[in-house]
Amino acid sequence: MGIVSEEEAIDEFGKLIDKVEEEPLKTTFKNVHQGYMRETLIRFLKARDWNVIKAHSMLVECLRWRVDNDIDSILSKPIVPSELYRDLRDSQLIGLSGYTREGLPVFAIGVGLSTFDKASVHYYVQSHIQINEYRDRVLLPSVSKKNGRPITTCVKVLDMTGLKLSALSQIKLVTIMSTIDDLNYPEKTNTYYVVNAPYIFSACWKVVKPLLQERTRKKVHVLSGCGKDELLKIMDYTYLPHFCRRGSSGSSHHTQAVDCSSVDHPFHQQLYNYVKHHYETQGQAEPAKQGSFHVGFPEPVAERVEMAKTIESELLHKFENCSVGDRKASP
Template identity: 70%
Template sequence: MGVVSQDALNQLQALMDQVEEPLKKTFQNVHQGLVTENLVRFLRAREWNASKAHKMLVDCLIWRVQNEIDNILSKPIVPPDLYRAVRDSQLIGVSGYSREGLPVFAIGVGLSTFDKASVHYYVQSHIQINEYRDCVILPSASRKHGRPITTCIKVLDMTGLKLSALNQIKLLTIISSIDDLNYPEKTNTYYIVNAPYIFSACWKVVKPLLQERTRRKVQVLPGSGRDELLKVMDYESLPHFCKKEGSGSAKHSVTGSQNCYSLDHPFHQELYNYMKQQSRIHEAVVPIKQGSFHVDFPEPPAEEEEIAKTIESEIHKFKGTNGDSDYNMAFKSMVIED
């Protein structure tokens, strides 16, 4: 790090040394022993301004304490049928690791419907996956490779993206805001695959609104992205929807153990078993209450609000000229060009 960044790091460290309980304890759960690396994350998110990074980090810690985020992995979504419904409609999973040891998260943006449970369950599920990544997956990868691994790779599958995605923008904005404010700089690269025309249109108007550090992380790949992704990971770590040479992927084209979205996939089995184990440990001290784990939704940053409004406006333009069926007929075979 250069002199300026080191100065900012020293300033932030001095400010955080003054933090008292219970914020100090939850900060330990955030940094997992990697204090410097986590301070740097918040500094990057605030353009190396130590006072702004300090406010962001303290706000994050307050949010964690007020919403009992440190205990969220001890509160599995029950019954299992409800959790399976969440997994079937909020498509996310881990397919493997890059050659550098970064976990590869696959996200089915286009085929996620978010229509099988309340918003609170989807938010709870998303935060649980974030916490499992930070408390279990990344520390395990760090130990395996003998160096700090603090970020992941995300492969976003746009298969099935339709104009009706407008109905999901509010929920997606909530989830995105939670990530931006409380889990900044956790993604090394976003790979966009199987992108239809509607994504191309939205991307053109959204891209200029993103901060430069975010734009640099986004790579839009042709088709399923298979050939490009094989440059950074082995075939076994490719998400199931990237293992074909052409574009597009069927939600149920592979078995549960191969489909990294499925509750039957090893990642989700390990995650759910871990949460059940944590639940039994926690329940011995505090009885578990049934029902969703309600988390306060943060006010979206101005950038998030502007992006959401821009996407809504762009989609409304399409709705004014084409229905979903007409759109699919016209643009079914089109993919994004970088």
């Protein structure tokens, strides 16, 4: 197509999207771009290395996935009863700790201590997508308005505390959620900060890093210890995730940090009340116990499947060897 610059690619992509005439796709696209169409087109172009045809195909497939799975209504589908939602929050550790000085939301994720063992896969996927949609349709438009400029991405701080070999049993679920993100919420994370990394993570990272695309590798920053000193360069102390406040380095702060992944944290209270309110405005009574909101899982991209298999085989081999060595060394 003779595209020679990013501006031309954006322009050509926009013209192709304008030709989409199916009303359901046009409607759901509005929920995707939230008025920031240019930034949305750029995200999909980046995800496909600025190939307009591939980016167009990716976006159309994303819109069809949204329509086929009624994603536009997922923020009116509460996870009930409330005890089940509490169980999810106790086992799928994620929350909003605050914002960077540039206004980007900071999501804190307890990778090592998330067990994903309190409900079915569908509930965890439903919760994951609801957080994505709340971020994109409520949080980001709000902070964009507050800052007077488009803010369409976030920062994620990944806590590896407690990461164990048994986490391999969750690779399938994590692969499903990461594939959903890759295909339908591309380039929404500006930077990943990894903190409190134990030896097992270092072993994983050596396996994973060469398998990642360069664009993704550049986003991942493995910080020393709890990462506090580095993170304070981009956010205020009050917005540090609770797991990053260890090992004070000349700080006079002594306040106890709140675990933002807790169901009692304002973020999760606001999210849950938002979903419940939208359910009730449809004329429904208090939601009774119901099944999960089933979403069709896209086929994991080949690279992720291969990556998961490589991690599993490499680590099992590594730790089997360690166990054999330990037994030989025992008296």
